Amino acid sequence: MEQANMTDDVGNNTDNCPTIDEFRNQVYSTSYSLITVLGFVGNSFALMVLIRTYRQSSPFHVYMMNLAMSDLLCVMTLPLRVLYYVRKGQWEQGDFLCRISSYFLYVNLYCSIYFMTAMSVTRFVAIVFPVQNLRLVTMSRARFVCLGIWIFSSLASSPFLMSGQSIDPITNKTKCFEPPKSASDRLPKLQGLNNVALALGFVLPFIIILICYAGIVRTLLSRTPAARRQQNSASKAIRMIVIVLLTFLVSFMPYHIQRTIHLNFLSRKSTCSEQTFMHKSVVVTLCLAASNSCFDPMLYFFSGEGFRSRLSSLRHTVRNSTLRHTSKLKPITSSEYGESHKLDAS
Template sequence: MEETMPSYYDLYFPSSETPEEICLPVEVPYKNIVLPVLYATVFFVGILGNTLLIGALIFKQRIRRPIDIFIVNLAVSDFIFLITLPIWVDKEIYSGLWRSGSFVCKGSSYIISVNMYCSIFLLTVMSGDRYLAIMYPSVARRIRTKLYSINLCVCVWILSFLLGLPTLLSRELQRYADKSYCIDKDPTLKKRIESLLLLALAFFVPLFSILMFYCSVTKKLCVHYQKSGRHEKKLKKSIKIVFIVVIAFVFSWAPFNVFKFVAIMSDIQDLKPPFCLLYKVGNFGMELSGPFAFANSCTNPLIYYYFDDHIRKAMLRCILPCIKTTSSGSSSDTSDTQS
């Protein structure tokens, strides 16, 4: 008799309830084909881009600016996460079957969690740093040193490691029909509420802070350029750089975390048919938006390459050591980009 893959009901609800008494999520069509292709693309592009970015800033530019320390730490976080992607490619190809052991199950899930928190907090710190540099330049000149950036990055890493511990503790290897699956333990109501609070404090609060920082910076730039009477093209360029960073962050992480919030809320309410639409929407949305969140790890080098002249020149010198790069814009344009 042909052996079939276990259903979501069998894996996550090994209880006396029947499938009709619980909410069964909608599966993404052809996900064992589409997701491996997407993850493999993110892996190769991200590894190449982040390696080039790290090498350019450390070996070519010697990390001249405090902001470069944040960028290098963000690239290192993305690089560490990308190393685990082949494991998840293998998982998706085999329709959820985990073949890498319990240690890798816990470790890779923990790395993904740490990367998410580290990316969010580093982007928040970077946006706060830009806010300080533009809104309070005299204060920024005194405190924005390399040591200042290093200390902030150390705090971000420690906080991310601590916030990732719940994932490390909840993830486990479970067996079904002599096959192993890397899944979460069935959480208690208390754990679900803790997950909801952690999501709010570790994502939505930083997101709100980033948006507030950039709104203030944009308003300041508009007032500054209107008073100085500079060309409108410079104003558009400065604002465009600010919004590209915000849009990339929101587009990558917001959908996944919004759907996660919906899934946790519906799970807390212990919804039953026919009232489980939110549960299905949350879980289906997380599966669809997961690749976009992962893709954030390969988009950052592209953003810095196209919008930061300083980093672009360093990356070009890594690709072609013999090339002698020249400024593609005026010095004032470069200073605007660095701001």
Template sequence: MKMASAAPVTFVFTSPNNDSNKTTCDTLYAHRDYARVFMPLFYCVVFLVGLFGNSLALHVIRPNMKKMNSTTLYSLNLVVSDILFTLSLPVRIVYYALGFHWPLGEALCKISGFVFYINTYAGVNFMTCLSVDRFIAVVLPLRFARLRNVSNVRYICVGVWLLVLAQTLPLFGMQMTNLEPDGFITCMEYPNFEKVDNVATMLIGGIFLGYVLPLLTILVSYSVLCSKLHFSAKSNRLTEKSGRSRKAIGVICCVSLVFIVCFSPYHIDILQYMIRKLVSSPDCVDLTAFQVSLHITVCLMNLNSCLDPFIYFFACKGYKRKLRKLLKLHVSMSFSSAVRTSPEGSSKDILDGNKIQLNSCTVGSTSERLTERRDGVPPLEDSVKLDQVGTISNLVDS
């Protein structure tokens, strides 16, 4: 049934549970013919690249579990959440390929939605934890060192999962499937939640907790970090000449940009519509436009798990080495014994006179670090590990 050219029509029906009239719109899925082609293709790419890339990241992190530190632990949880997220995509691919039709029942719809959302926002929260962890390691290494203690970080990770679980559990109390007038059964679509009381207020609160606060934390942490790296490089010729600070700042900006580009459109889209819903009554045309925009912005948000492996590749030599081995593209590289690292690229940095175990990429030569210690300058603070959805790198690999 061709619906792309249909004009917006509003049906009025009476709910069997009460006598009030409710409305539904018949153009919410008028883009079905296009979506059933492009959305499955898009999510297939996200699934394949995301699963392969994040599995490789897990393979790089795993050998460093014996040298567990705060960054390794946060990175591990982040990569696991990305992998679980990609594993939830196949049923969504089938759903979109069938033209927004869910034949698997209410229970599986709730489970898929639960896995989808809990891992999306677990990823956001662990990205935030990593930004704060890097901020503390470089800017406040002594005052808040206890927050980077592995035993404390384990509790923080458990707390993050419990927080996201608490935010997502209400989904099980909602009806997530809906029989549409055209006979299709939709799953996890916004119109299915319109019947929930105070849905606008709940979603606005969720956006501030799940997006606005993490975004502000990440931007503030990385901005201060970039500033410190910049002035550190200016005060030390070796650091400035090596270009590692510039690379670290560049990757920090890339990490922040990817986060903003992937997550902002979706949350801003929901926020503006919920505000309009509170102050007015959007009609069928408005709801249809919002529904189409949600499908687009959700795709963009999910692209995040697919982009992470590219950040790993450009930021971490250990990741590149593993990938080249898997692709049989071995590149002969000669290193002096002073700069040779383990296969996983593990290394040690000294920041503000305190040893901080880092576990990914080459930080610099021994002589360079010793020179910086004599000069009283923190050694290449651009060796800070950063992550946007699971990076395991120090961002100083040259």
């Protein structure tokens, strides 16, 4: 489904056109640093809450845990990219880490898309088919779906493991994350693979999500005002719709559209201004794609089943544990000692 290093970086298609290396290095290093901090803090905290409250588990809870783990896997490789761009495009971490850092970014990208799709279908069944929900949506099925998503995304992104570091013959620098050149023999194959990735990795999940949300909205609007006030599932569903659609429109859609345009752009002649614009758009949309790890904690907090109640329960448990620990360590004051001494004497 995925193609190796399709638009992971930008290089020069012609020697006459100016490079955008300075723009690329600044944007990538700044964006990836920010995404690393926000994504790591947000997803680590969410995963801690989900693990500590696992007794309250549900199918939606299973999808949230897997989504958080996928995001953490991605953000842990981003510091390697930051180092690469801070060093002005000089890779010093070895061939294996070059392959892995590209691989995990795209595993996360498609795991996020499919986990969001599974969460949307789960919410759709719960609201539109509440009677059949208990029979159709179970913990065992949720775990099976998660396993299938991990296997599919891992295999589909495996081409990234086939392309590692290389030596630039002009600068003699060790490179990583480099895109295909316009004259590359692999370009037709990459364009075909991109079409498959676009269809299975973005268009199909997006259509499923839109169908689910249309069904959810229709069902919610058909309820009586009293029924809407009694059930808070409606507000959770609306919040999830907003966050998931925002993630798709900001992170996933620009990247997939631009990637398709870019691969077709490489197969034709172009001016320097066109190349500069296209290369800069590669940088921007790839940063947006990586930023999906920052959107997901919003999904847990605002639309997760009982996530805020889980957080409140965890905070209450920690507070009680701290109070008990403090009471055990509390020193005996002089007045308390005097009273106890009098009691002993009497």
